[in-house]
Amino acid sequence: LAEYEDFVFQAGLLHHDDPAAAWREVSQRQQRLVDYLNGKQELRFVTPQGTDLKLNVTDRIWINCDGHENFPDGEVFTGPIEDATEGTVAFSFPAVHGGREVEGAKLTFQHGKVVEASADKGEAFLIAMLDQDEGARILGEIAIGTNYSVTQYSKNTLFDEKIGGTFHAAVGSAYPETGGKNRSGLHWDMVCDLRQGGQIFVDGNLISENGRFLDPHWPK
Template sequence: MYDPRLASLANVLVNYSTRLQRGEKVGILGPLAAEPLMVEIYRYVLRAGALPELVFQSERAAEIQLREGSDEQLQFVSPLYFDLLKQYDCTISVMGSENTKAMTTVDPARAAMRSKANKPINDMNMRRLGDPDDPYRWVGTLFPTQGYAQDAHMSLDEFANFVFRACLPAVEDLPEDARAFVDSAADPADPVTYWRAFTRWQGLVAGYLNGKQTLHVVGPNIDLRMSVAGRTWWSADGHVNFPDGEVFTGPVEDSVEGWVSFTYPAVYGGREVRGVRLRFEGGVAVEASAASSEAFLLEMLDMDAGARRLGEFAIGTNPSIDRFTGNTLFDEKIKGTCHMALGKSIAGTGGVNDSGIHWDMVCDLREDSRIYADGELFYENGEFAVQFADRAQDAPDDGGPFSMEAMFRRREASHA
C-alpha cells in the first residue's frame, strides 16, 4: 500500500537536502526493495527540472560475489559505475535491505578484500564532497523494510513510523534549547521548518567547538582523551545523511589515549559485533576485543595501517532517534550518545587518516558521563551544558560557516 509520507520525504530530499537545480544530473541509487521511495525521488527530481537516472543494485548478486567470487573478481570495481559517479552533479543513495544478515557467514577476509576494493569509489565521493570548487552533493537515506524492522525489534509499521518521524519531524520535536530558533512565520508542521531551526541551533554548537584544542570524554563506558587542535567541527543538518543530527570532527591521528567500551553493537557490512572494547595508545587501538564476532572485528582492524586509528569523533543530537535500531544511519544520531569511526577521516575536518573502512561505533553518554572541551564542562549526561538559546536572534539562517547548509550555499553561489 502506498504511503504518502514517501512523497514528503522525497520532497525534502530534493528541495532541502540536495537543493537540486534545473539541468543537474542526478543518480538515484538503491536496491529493488527501495523502489517505492526511489520512484518518488525520481518524480520530485523531474519536477525540479533536473535530469534523474535510476540505478538499481542487486543485494543477491553482491552476496554471490562475496561467497563465490575469486580474489580477482572481489577486487574488481566496474569502470562503468565509477564513471557514472564521476558524471553526476548529485547522488541520492537509498538503503533498502530485505535481509540485513545475508552476509553474516561470509569469510571476514573476503569481506575485508571487497571493502578495500571499493576504497577508490569511497575516496572519490569523499574528495568531491570536500572540494569547495565542486558543487557535487551526496545524500544517503533509508526505505523501511522488514529486514530493518527485525533488526530494530519492531513491526514494519512501527519501524516505518520511527523512520518518518526521524526524517519528517515537527517543531515540537526539536531539542528544547533549539526551539528559540524557529521562524515564527513558517509552518510548524513542515519538516523543513524543523530542519532550518535545527541548522541555526546546531551551527552554534559547531561554532563553539571550533578552536578548541582538547577533548576528554569520561563516564562508566569511556575514558578517552584526544587532541582536536586545528581540526574543523561540522554541523550535520540533513544534507549528507537523512535523517541527520550530529556534530563531528577528525581527531589528531596520534593523540587518542584511553579506552572505550561501546554500549551498542557495532554493525559493519551487515555483520554485528557485540561488546566491542578498544584501548588506545598514541592514537592506535593497541587492544581490541568483543563479546561476539571478535574474529571479524580483528580482521577489519588489520585491513590496513589506518584501520586502528580514529577518523571521526562525533556527538549525536537527534531527539527523535531515541533507541538503538542496528542501523548506523540512525544509531549514530541518537541524542545522548557519542560515536567514533575507526578508519578513514571525513573530508573537510582536517583529518588525514586513510583506510578502506569507516566504521562508526556508538557509546551511550546519558548516565554519569561528561565531555570537557579545553577543560571546560561542555556536555553532561546526554545534554549540552553550554546553552545557545539566548543567541537565537543573531544566529545566521544558514547555520554559520561550519554547517553543511552554509557549505552548499557557498558552492551554489560560486557556480551561479
Template sequence: MADVYLQKLARVLVHYSFKLKAGERFVIRAPEVAAPLVRAVYREALRAGAHVYPIIHLDGMREIFFQEANDEQLSYTAPVEQFVTEHFDAGLTIWAEQNTRALTRIDPARLALYKRAHATQINRQMQREAEGAFRWCGTLFPTHAHAQDAGMSLADFEAFVYRAELLDEEDPLAAWQKVHDEQKKLVDFLMQHDEIHVVTPDTDVTYRTGGRKWINCDGRYSMPDGEVFSSPIENSVNGTVRFRYPANRDGNLVEDIRLTFRDGKVIESYASRGLEYLNMMLDRDAGARYLGEVAFGTNYNIQEATGHTLFDEKIGGTMHMALGASIRLTGGMNESADHWDLVCDLHEGKVYADGKLCYENGRFLI
C-alpha cells in the same frame, strides 16, 4: 512508508539536503525494494530541473557478486562509476535491505579486497566533496528486515523513521533549518577548543581537534541527521572506550566493543560477540586502527538503537567514533579502505573541553 511521507522526504532531500538546481547532474543509487522512494525523489528532482541518473540494483545481486566474482572482478571499477564520481554534482544513496544478513557467510577477506580496490574512488569522491564540487547524502527506506533488526513492526519502524527525519513537522524544511541554527552554536563552541576528554563509567578517553574543522550535520549529509563531527589529530587519541551499542557491518554483528588507544592507535580490542571479525577489520590496512572521525549525536527524536548506523550514530546523548578513513571536509588525514562508526552511550557521561565541563548526562551545557 505512506506516500505522503515519501513525498515530504523527497522534497526535503531535493530542496534542503541537495538544493538541486536546474541543469545539475544527480545520481540516485538504490536497490529495487526502495522503488517507491526512488520514484518520489526522481519526480521531485526532475521538477527542479536536474538531469537525473538512477542506478538500481536488483535484490540478491550483491550476494551473487561476492559469491561468484574472482579477485580481478572484485577489484574492478566500471568506467561509468568513475565518470559519475568525477563529473556529477550530487548523489543520493538509499539503503534498503530485504535481508540484512545476506553477506554474513561471505569470506570477510573478499569484502576487504573489494573495499581496498575501491578506496581510491571513495577518496576521490570525498575530495570533491571537500572542494565543494559534489554533494552526497544517504537515507534509508524502511523494510521488514530493518524493522526486525530494530525490534519493531514495519508500521512502528516507519513511524520511527519519519519522526527521526522530522517529517511529522508541519514544515520539515524549516525544522531542519532550525536544527542547523541550534547545532551551529555547538560547532562554534567546539571550534574554539582543542582537547576533548570523555568520561563515563566504562570510558575514559582524550583526543585533540585543534586546527580541524567541526561539521554541522543538519540534514545535508544524511537523512535523518543530527550530529556534529570532526577528525581527531591522528596520534592524539589515548584511553579506553566502551561502545555499548551493537555494530552491524556487512551482516556481521559485533557487540560490546571495547578499544584501548595509545598515541592514536588501537592497541587492545575486546568484543563479547564478533571479536574475530573486529580484529580482522582492525588489521585490514595501515589506517584501520586509527580514528577518522569523532562526533556527538544530537537527534533526540532517536532514543533507541535500531542496529543501523544511520540512526544509531545520531541518538541524542551519544558519541561515536569511526575507525578508518577521515572525512576530508574536516582536514583529517587518516587513510583507510573503510570508515566504521561505533556508538558510545553518554547518558551517564561527562565531556570536558580543554579541562572545562561542557557536556553532562547526554546534553551539552552551552
C-alpha cells in the same frame, strides 16, 4: 511496520507541523555548537560503563550535519589528530559492519592507535578489520549525535549515530574536509551512549552530562 514508520517519521522531524522550520532550528543550534568547538584542542568522553577517551582536535574543522547530506541527520563531527588519541572506549551498542555484528566492543588507544581490542561477541572479526591496513587502528572521525528525536538503537548506523545523547568514533579513513589525514580501506562507526552518566569535556570544561548539553542554545 507501523512502529518503524513512526520511528523514521520522527527521526526526520516529519511529525512537526513545519518540518523545514524544525530542521532550520536544528541547523542553527548545531552551528552554535560547531562554532564553539572550532578552535578548541581537547575532547574527553567519560562514562560510568568504562569509557575514558581523550582526543586532540587542534586546528581540525567541525562539520554541521543538518540534513543536507544525510536524511535523517543530526550530528557534528571532525577528524581527530591521528597520533594523539589516548584511553579506552566501551561501545554501548552492537557495532555493525558488512552485515556482521560485534557486541561489547572495547578499544584502548595509545599515541593514536588501537593497542587493545576486545568484544563479548565477534572479537575475531573486530580484530581482523583493525588489522586490514595501517590506518585501520587509527580514528578517522569523532562525532556527537544531536538528533533527540531518535532515541532507540535500530542496528541501522545512519540512524544510530544520530541518537541525541551519544557520540560515535570511526576507526579508519578520515573525511578530508575536516583536515583529517588518516587513510584506510575501513571506516567503521561505533556508538557510545552518554545518557546514563556520561560526560563530555572540552579543554577541561564540562559541556554535556547524561547526554544533554549544558548550554540551552545548543541541540536539545
